[in-house]
Structures are given as structure tokens and as C-alpha cells.
Amino acid sequence: MANHKIISFVGSDQGAWDIAAIERISGNPINMASRLSILKQNVSPGEFGNVGWIFKAVISNIRYTTRSEKTELDRDGRGLNQPEFDCAVMIPIKKSDTWWAMTQDERRKVFEEDSRHIAMSMPYLPFISRQLHHSRDLGEEFDFITWFEFSSVHVHAFDKLCSTLRRSKEWEFVTRESEVRLRRIVV
Amino acid sequence: MANHKIISFVGSDQGAWDIAAIERISGNPINMASRLSILKQNVSPGEFGNVGWIFKAVISNIRYTTRSEKTELDRDGRGLNQPEFDCAVMIPIKKSDTWWAMTQDERRKVFEEDSRHIAMSMPYLPFISRQLHHSRDLGEEFDFITWFEFSSVHVHAFDKLCSTLRRSKEWEFVTRESEVRLRRIVV
Secondary structure, X not given: OOOOOOEEEEXXXXXXXXXXXXXXXXXXOOOOOOEEEEEOOOOOHHXXXXXXXXXXXXXXXXXXXXXXXXXXXXXXXXXXXXXXXXXXXXXXXXXXXXXXXXXXXXXXXXXXXXXXXXXXXXXXXXXXXXEEEEOHHHOOOOOEEEEEEEOHHHHHHHHHXXXXXXOOHHHHHEEXXXXXXXXXXXX | XXXXXXXXXXXXXXXXXXXXXXXXXXXXXXXXXXXEXXXXXXXXXXXXXXOOEEEEEEOOOOOOOOHHHHHHHHHHOOOOOOOOOOEEEEEEEEEOHHHHHOOHXXXXXXXXXXXXXXXXXXXXXXXXXEEEEEOHHHOOOOOXXXXXXXXXXXHHHHHHHHHHHHOOHHHHHEEEEEEEEEEEOOO
């Protein structure tokens, strides 16, 4: 009966990632927490100490990417867990009812033809890895949990990627966003 | 913490719909049950007698439809719960890994340009209403629960709609499908 696809992002005082900063970008802020753990299961708050939040999400099929775009993404992307990736950023995002009422062609147009979400991200692929997680159909407070990993030497490139995306037409439909900056705990 | 979007389709000995027949179309069959109830919440089997299955799903945003198609669908569609709709059919469907690994443009091409899923369904809209429910991201055994309602005088039209869809290219990606024929219980 349990949803075996669920991934839980837990902000508490436990976990392999140290929370360096949480910044509210838009909408209601999220609570503070000192550590992040990512678990491939549905968890309950009682299992953790000082829980700030638990965000649940799944990895799903791609929704906008075309075959030619995916070929480029697969060629240049390196995947998560590279040895030099000591930084991560978790960005929970909620989009407006207007966004979700749009048809597929209307959303695709804003996402790529207007905002160049994929094309603009391409140059960053060799050193910033990304995994999108979907939350909306789980009834969660955010629609997406986006996860980025990179080396601390590329932190400025990451900042530039974020600021470019946030100036795009797509971001006019973002109603709530926070940014959680993380450092991998070396044991 | 609960997913407030969940709709539960429960096959048991309770509910407002009488199960007239269950037919396996492809893949593993589903259990028999005598009645169907649809509840807008997450339920557990202990709440029902003689449970054959509980399928969970959510109503989500549209994935393939364009604005011009939606305008036509909205103009001709009548919605569920019309007074003359004494028949319903629930069709749980699972698609192959190949389908889900396809990019958005590839899936759209099979769905509409090759299979005419929307265009072919259009003539039936004035007398057959339909609601799609998504299950895949909930980790369910089926990917979709499709629900149709119509008057018993249009049962042959419904059969024709199904057989046309099942001969389409899109259906080459369907790995499991059952058809549950229902009659509304008049009290």
C-alpha cells in the first residue's frame, strides 16, 4: 500500500548534509534546520530530532524535454555524487494555479521558447548536476523539489544560473520558493 | 501529512456502483468484487468487506492537450453525473517502461499525431463523459484509472470508442488493462 517511489527530504538535526543557509526567495518561508537527510522512503517526523520540515517527492517521467534536447542533456550531464561535489542546493518551488491551468503547449512555450530553461542551463551541465523531483500530485505544499550538486569552486556559476532563471518568464508563475544551501559532511 | 488529493477506487461489497462485469484486456487480471465505491480520501482495506482491490489516484494537470484541443473538449464535453448516466466503466491501465522513457514530443506524437486519441474521441463527447486519474507517481500498480459515464442507450458507442483506441499505436505501449463495467444503484 505504501508509495515505494517516495523520497523524503528531512530538515532536522540529522543527516549527511550540513545546512549552511536557508533563504526565502518568494512566498512563505520554510523553517530553520541544521542538517538535511534524504531517504528513499516515506518517513514520519517522530523518527527525527528537531524536525523543521519533511518534503516528499518522486522522480517521474520528463514533462517538457524533446528528444533532441535530451540527447544534448545526456551527452553533457555528469550525474550526481561526483567526488568533487562538496556543495548542494535544494530549491522547493510552487507554481501558481494559472500555470497549472495552462495546456501542455502553453506551458512548454513559457518553459522553453520564452524562458530558454533547457537551452540556458546547457552550458552549466558539465559542472552542475541536477535532479528534479515532483511533489504536486502527492498533495505536498511545494510542487517541485529541485536538487543541485557542484563543487564549491563553481558556486558563482550556480548563482548566475539561478539569477538568470529567476528573471525568466517562467518564474512569473512561481509563487513560493526557498533556497537551502548545503555542504557535504566529510566523516 | 496525508495526501489530500487522493481518490480511492474500492472494489468490495459496498458502494453506489454495481459491478456488472470485469474483463481482463491485457496483463494480469484484477480480483472480482461486487460493488465499487469512490472516496475522496486515502482509505485502508479494513474499512470495507470483501475487498478485491483499492486503486489510488489523483486528478492532475493535463499532459498532452493543446489549447485549441482543450477549447473543443470544453465546448462539447458535458461532465460527469448527468441524470441519464446510468452506466460507468472504470479502466485501469499500465503503460510500458518504453513509453515512460520516451520524451514529451515522442509521447505526444504517438498519443495524437499517430493515434488521434483526442480527435477520435471528440465525436463521443456529447454523450460519453470521461475523467482521467493519475496513479503512477503514487507507486500504484496501474498508471491511470480512466472513468467513463454514459447512458445505457450509448453502450455500443462506448464499445466502438474502446475498440478504436485499442487498435491505435498508443495501445502498443499498454502492458496491463482491465475493464470494469458498472451500473448505478438506484435507491
